[in-house]
Amino acid sequence: MKYDYDNVVxxxxxxxxxxxxxxxxxxxxxxxxxxxxxxxxDADLDFSPIGLENIPTNIKTITDNLVVGMPKTLLWExxxxxxxxxxxxxxxxxxxxxxxxxxxxxxSNEYSKIATITFNNCHYFxxxxxxxxxxxxxxxxxxxxxxDWIAINRGGKQEIDLxxxxxxxxxxxxxxxxxxxxxxxxxxxVCTVSLLTEEQITDFNYxxxxxxxxxxxxxxxxxxxxxxNGYGPNGKLKHYKIRATSTDRTIRKLEHKLTxxxxxxxxxxxxxxxYYTCIPQACVGYxxxxxxx
Numbered sequence: 001m002k003y004d005y006d007n008v009v010x011x012x013x014x015x016x017x018x019x020x021x022x023x024x025x026x027x028x029x030x031x032x033x034x035x036x037x038x039x040x041x042d043a044d045l046d047f048s049p050i051g052l053e054n055i056p057t058n059i060k061t062i063t064d065n066l067v068v069g070m071p072k073t074l075l076w077e078x079x080x081x082x083x084x085x086x087x088x089x090x091x092x093x094x095x096x097x098x099x100x101x102x103x104x105x106x107x108s109n110e111y112s113k114i115a116t117i118t119f120n121n122c123h124y125f126x127x128x129x130x131x132x133x134x135x136x137x138x139x140x141x142x143x144x145x146x147x148d149w150i151a152i153n154r155g156g157k158q159e160i161d162l163x164x165x166x167x168x169x170x171x172x173x174x175x176x177x178x179x180x181x182x183x184x185x186x187x188x189x190v191c192t193v194s195l196l197t198e199e200q201i202t203d204f205n206y207x208x209x210x211x212x213x214x215x216x217x218x219x220x221x222x223x224x225x226x227x228x229n230g231y232g233p234n235g236k237l238k239h240y241k242i243r244a245t246s247t248d249r250t251i252r253k254l255e256h257k258l259t260x261x262x263x264x265x266x267x268x269x270x271x272x273x274x275y276y277t278c279i280p281q282a283c284v285g286y287x288x289x290x291x292x293x
Contacts, residue, residue, distance in 0.1 A: 001115040003090060008105070008117060010098065010133065011125030014039075014076050015270055019123060021079040022278040024285055026088045028105065028117065030096055030129030035076050036147070038174045038191065040068035049280040050078055051293040060161045062222060082286045091115055100132035103264060123266045126256050133265050134258040143254040144201060146194040148211040148246060151180060155219075155226030155242030156187040163218055168195040169206055170214045190215055190244070201251060208246040216242055 009020040012029035020027040041047075043056040052074060059066040083089045095107040095114060105117040124133050148170070156178060163173040172193040177185050192211050200206040219242055226240035258267050283290060 003115065003117045005117065005119050007121045007123065008090075008119045009123045009125065010105075010130055011127045012080070013125055014072055015268075015272065016125035017076055017079050017083070018272065018275050019125070019268055019270055020088065021083060022275050022282045024088070024282065025123065026090050027080075027083055028090050028095075028098060028107070029093065029127050030098055031093055031127075033127075035072040036193075037071070037073065037176070038172075038193075039072040041070055041072055041075065043067050043069040045069060045276055047075060047279065049283040049290075050075070050082075050286075051290050052078055060159060062160065062163065066162070082289055085289045086286065090117065096129055098127060098130040100130075100261075100265075119264070121264055121266060123268050124258070124260065125268070126258065132261065134260050134267070137257045137259065142198060142257075144196050144198065144251050145254045146196050146201070146206075147250045148192045148194070148208055149248040149250075150190045150192065150212055150215055151178070151245045151247050152187070152189055153243040153245055154240055155224070156189065157227070158188055158219075158224055160222075160224070163222070165218065169200075170194050170211050170218075173215055173218065189247075195254065196251075208249050211249075212244050212246050216244060 005026055007025045009016055009025045009027045013033040014035045045054055047054050054069045056067050056069060059068055080089060091107055095109055097108045099106045103119060106113055107115040158175060161175050165171055170192040174191045175188040178187045178189045181187055192215060196206055226242045229238040229240050232238050260267055
């Protein structure tokens with residue numbers, strides 16, 4: 001297949017999809033770069049033009065409640081869905097590699113080339129499977145964002161939603177209804193968020209095990225307890241200790257320092273709040289789809 005575009009966006013991050021949607025540009029990527037599950041939009045933003053109701057949600061912390069809007073994932077999915085309906089998601093995720101040769105993009109799957117795209121301007125946001133677009137500079141001070149997913153095997157029925165610490169290691173601990181249990185459940189698991197250096201990633205003191213230990217320490221220091229275990233000789237209620245198991249760890253670079261290889265490769269620096277105000281105007285071109293949603 002051969003395509004010819006004046007502008008094309010490479011990447012599938014929230015910023016890339018927002019940029020493509022508001023400019024009505026085609027978008028190309030090798031995999032879905034989902035927003036973090038607990039990234040929320042501001043509660044005072046209006047997304048009714050795109051068919052979404054931004055319902056405020058209370059996030060319970062130790063001190064007070066935070067009021068947030070809907071998850072970013074919902075807006076990301078809706079914009080990408082509309083781009084797909086309008087034939088702007090060129091190959092969806094059918095290609096596994098994207099390679100630039102002069103002003104052409106060669107798209108391939110595991111077996112062969114599947115498409116050639118000619119462009120005048122490429123707006124590059126980063127894609128793991130892309131090559132030939134930019135050069136990336138790595139520094140020892142580079143920060144990585146680390147997500148540790150922890151199953152609470154005992155003591156998961158907690159009312160709290162978020163614990164914040166003053167340390168970059170497990171700076172946020174998000175409690176959410178467990179995905180391990182079908183249907184609606186009061187049992188929660190946890191995702192901890194850390195900012196680590198490259199050296200810390202391989203340091204045991206910042207490992208999945210230590211993230212689990214720190215979670216248990218924070219929960220116990222805040223007075224969170226496991227299920228009841230009857231009464232002691234003094235008549236006071238006893239509780240089991242909380243148990244937890246690390247299930248997964250994902251790490252991604254917090255910021256990519258990119259330099260375009262040619263003048264027709266652009267690296268947009270966008271302010272998301274400014275682009276949110278452009279969504280209603282961008283939705284005009286998708287009215288034939290939105291009226292059915």
